[in-house]
Amino acid sequence: MRGLVGHLLLYLATWTSTTLTFALGWTSGDRAMSERLLDGLFFGAGVMAIMTAHEAGHWYFARRHGVDSSLPYFIPLPLGFGTMGAVIRLRGRIPHKDALVDIGASGPLWGLAVALPLSVLGCSLSTVAPVPEGVLPDRLPSPTSVLGLLDSFRSVEGPAALVQVFGDNLLTLAVQRLVLGPLPAGHEVFAHPVLIAAWFGMLVTMLNLAPVGQLDGGHVAHALFGERARTLGRVVVGVLVVAAFVFSASWLVWAFVVGRFVGVGHPEVAQPERPLSPRRRAVAYVTLAFAVLTFMPTPLGVKLASVTELRPAAPAQ
Secondary structure, three states: OHHHHHHHHHHHHHHHHHHHHHHHHOOOOOHHHHHHHHHHHHHHHHHHHHHHHHHHHHHHHHHHHOOOOOEEEEEEOOOOOOOOEEEEEOOOOOOOHHHHHHHHHHHHHHHHHHHHHHHHHHHHHHHEOOOOOOOOOOOOOOOOHHHHHHHHHHOOOEEEEEEEEEEOOHHHHHHHHHHHHHOOOOEEEEOOOOHHHHHHHHHHHHHHHHOOOHHHHHHHHHHHHOOOHHHHHHHHHHHHHHHHHOOOOOOHHHHHHHHHHOOOOOOOOOOOOOOOOOOHHHHHHHHHHHHHHHOOOOOOOEEEEEEHHHOOOOOOO
């Protein structure tokens, strides 16, 4: 009972952290606090729904296959988006490759089963409006990547400011096109907190689906490819380093975390001689396909604009 209370307290603390962090850090300071808190509640509820589904998938299939596992530990963090995610401790050895696919794939797939409807809802609640002149200047490259940062500072004269932009993947682009249709020239989607929550859920899913080590995607890759998954993991780490120079410098951080702490190895299942069933093989390939569909080259980008461009245009005389 005492352990259950601890898990519940962490869950409530994470819900509170995501709500307040979004309300205080991601909403406009010139709005009423009640409106900012309402936005935070929308965001916190969406994020917790996705994370709960993700962890419930892992926990359910671990128990179904007789693997001793803890309840999820949700991790609050009063920075960024208010959480570092959640983890489940597997205390027992995974019996066979079918179980490895079930446990590894269920989290991302269950999370996406919640994130995708929330994306549709969030798009329907969002606003499409003209972008103020100069806020997202197309002529300037994104300084998010290592190379783009150098080019951007060479492109802007005088004082400059950074404007934050949420990245897209194939799924978010498809949902946006389905719900909102093609965007008129000079217009942008001003995202509702529910849409941002769905975006964050897909970001977490994308990171977990990297086919490396003991990440969710790594479980699936090991079930499919066995020891050859180590080579795939090394290739993925190398691709992340390249992506840091081309797309987003943040990939260097993830490459370091994966290479240094996660590693490319994976423990063998208890019954390695038992082959992967055709149905689990199909689930594994679908899961790895979602690793591609959820990939955001620049997850959270910025555009560099001159301060003069960011000033409102003078009213017509």
